Amino acid sequence: MRMHKSGEFSPNKSIIWLIFARDTVCIAPQRRVKNVSREPQNPRDRITGHQITQRYFATQIPAFRSVACLDIPSADERGAVILQALRRVGIAGRTFIDMSCYAIQTGQFEVGHFASGAHAYLAIDGFLKSPDEVIDDATLQNFAKITPQYPGLRAALDPEVLEAWSAALSPVLSQTFGYPQGAWSMIAWHSIVSTPPGDLQPIQCFPHVDGTDPDQFAMMLYLDHTPHGGTAFFQHNSTGLDALTAKTFPRYKAALEADVARTGLPPRRYITDGAPHFTRTYQTPGTFNQAVFYRGNLLHSGVIDNDASLSPDPRKGRYTINAFLRPPPQS
Known part of the structure; x- marks a missing residue:
């Protein structure tokens, strides 16, 4: 998706045009449509917008197959009003955003180690420059249950965001x-843990790995104000393994199956200290707007309070942005 400049809004004009061009919906003041790039040639693709006030849209917005991002200065009072109104209704369940709210900084970082120094992680504080705006944008995402392993809902991040993040993060990660x-x-998702403990599948009650390739990394960006925590890492007691590879996975699988045969499946609850089959070796604090990077083949789990609520609302629930990353190919 591409951003298109909206131009200046006349204080005396509150009528806007929504312009549909291929995969793009643009926004412009009624008298400045000509300044929007890729203006559609077909008049049927030009759709009058809405009388926007600070309270409501006068009519429903037609549902398009896909929409684009808006570039309206949030500091501009009129632009802020329009963005606020658009965010209330959305279009076809998709998002209108000012892409600048996804800007990041990588200057405030630290490298830590755990498990007697065997494993490294990277933590970046104050990762997003505008975290509250990203949370607002998350409320408009088309969340869905994507994989059976994740105990909640996800929505993919825009590729343009990922491209910008990769450019900023790659030097630090390397x-x-x-x-x-x-x-x-890099691939990434808006993610909300929403499955009640009693509805968890047995596999969700154990620590997990994202894969057995040590060259695949994970990122967790914590964006919630809840009693839930960060990410915990574990060691499997009977094998001593805290990371899995293609070579060690069969041994781990056989040992864990023997553990379960001896003691039964764990209760349907989110993992806490890992007992009786695992020992927690480290836990990130889950600090708001902190991004943590680690190898995805480490045994780990989200720190979820089994007694706290799990709202599907990004403003109230355990909302994170999580990603998988791979380094550049080595010659």
Whole structure:
């Protein structure tokens, strides 16, 4: 999706045009449509907008197949009113955003180690420059249950956000984890833990890995104000393993199956200290707007308070942005 400049809004004009062009919906003042790039040639694609006030939209917005981002200065009072109104209704369950709210900074970071120094992690404080605006944008995402492993709902981040994040993060990630300089690949999701403990599947009651490849990394960006915590890491007691590879996974699987045969499945609850089959070795604090990066083949789990509520609302629930990353190919 591409951003299109909205132009200046006349104080005396509150009528806007929504312009549909291929995969793009643009917004412009009624008398400045000509200043919006990629203006559609077909008049049927030009759709009058709405009388926007600070209270309501006068009519419903037609549902398009896909929409684009808006570039309206949030500091502009009239632009803020329009953005606020658009966020209340959305279009076809998709998002209108000012892409600048996803800007990040990587200057305030630290590298830590745990498990007697065997494993490194990277933590970046104050990751998003406008975290509250990103949370507002998350309320408009089309969340869905994507995989059976994740105990909640997800929605993919825009590719343009990922491209910008990768450019900023790649030098720091390569330096921290010892890879050649180059662009890291990245996929990411808005994520909300929403499954009640009693509805968890047995596999969700154990620590997990994101894969057995030590060159795949994970990011957790904590964006909630809840009693829930960060991410915990574990060691499997009977094997001593705290990370899995293609070589060690069969041994771990056989040992865990023997553990379950001896003691039965764990209760349907989110993992706490890992007992009786695991020992927690480290836990990130889950500080608001902190991003933590680690190898995805480490045994880990989100720190979820079994007695706290799990709202599906990003403003109230355990909302994070999580990502998988890979370093540049090595020659």
